Amino acid sequence: MNEQVIQSIVEEVVSELTKHQSTKTxxxxxSARHCHLSKRDIQVLFGDYYQLTKKADLSQPGQFAANETITIVGPRGSIEKVRILGPVRNLTQVEVSRTDCIKLGVDAPLRESGDMKNSAPITLVGPKGSLYKKDGLIVAKxxxxxxxxxxxxxxxxxxxxxxxxxxxxxxxxxxxxxxxxxxxxxxxxxxxxxxxxxxxxxxxxxxxxxxxxxxx
Structure with missing residues (x-):
């Protein structure tokens, strides 16, 4: 078997392996801690008629990181500068890690995004106001x-x-x-x-x- 034939076989094998690997990769x-806010809650935290301003686009089409941040407060502690992600959602949702939960003193459930019923309570603080969400905090799956x-x-x-x-x-x-x-x-x-x-x-x-x- 000559060198050219061997090289051709090697290239074909490598191509197939790469193709197989790419289909599984x-x-x-x-995703660091962040929050999604409803239009109503944005007004409470930032003032009437306030609209989020874009800091940077995210990888998912249409999603962006806003310039605005809030403070989240639990029974044991607080975390400042929690980034807001846009666009506006129907329901307010704060996503944190389990380590964040320990700092806040809350026991947030592991949930799919959007599944907020019977989630953990959290207080949100913005430059113009604050609000308490009975169901507002999760650890995202x-x-x-x-x-x-x-x-x-x-x-x-x-x-x-x-x-x-x-x-x-x-x-x-x-x-x-x-x-x-x-x-x-x-x-x-x-x-x-x-x-x-x-x-x-x-x-x-x-x-x-x-x-x-x-x-x-």
Missing amino acids: VPMAV AHIHMSPDDAERFSVKQGDYVKITTKTERPITLDRVLIRVAPRYKLEMHIDTDEANAGFISTGDVGMLLKNEGMT
Whole structure:
């Protein structure tokens, strides 16, 4: 077998391996504590007719980090400069890590974004006012945003849970990672700072989808 034929075979094998790997690779992003606010609550915290101003676009289309921040207050402590993400939501939602919960003195449940019923109470403080939310604080489940085309490629669907392993300096495997599917979504896995610190994960690292664990 001559050298040219061997090189051709090697290139074909590498191409197939790369193709297979790419279908299982998910880019990761670390999501620090933040909040989403309703229009009404923005008015209470920042004043009548106030509108959020954009600091920077986020990776998910149409989403942005606002210049505005608030302070969140629990029974044991407070955290300042919690970034507001836009656009405006129907319901106010504050997302923190488990470590943040300890500092605040609250026991926030692990929830999918938007599932706020019977979540933890929290007080929000802005430059113009404050408000108490009986249901306002969660620890967000690790999740993967993906388009319908991505879902088909990964053989998953909305609401499925998958297992993701990382290839970082301290590799970890994350179980029960929620799949969220929508036409507007860009492929990206979101984890909180506790999960990132445990696995030495930085935004831009990738995880490998190991298997589909099905619905809850």
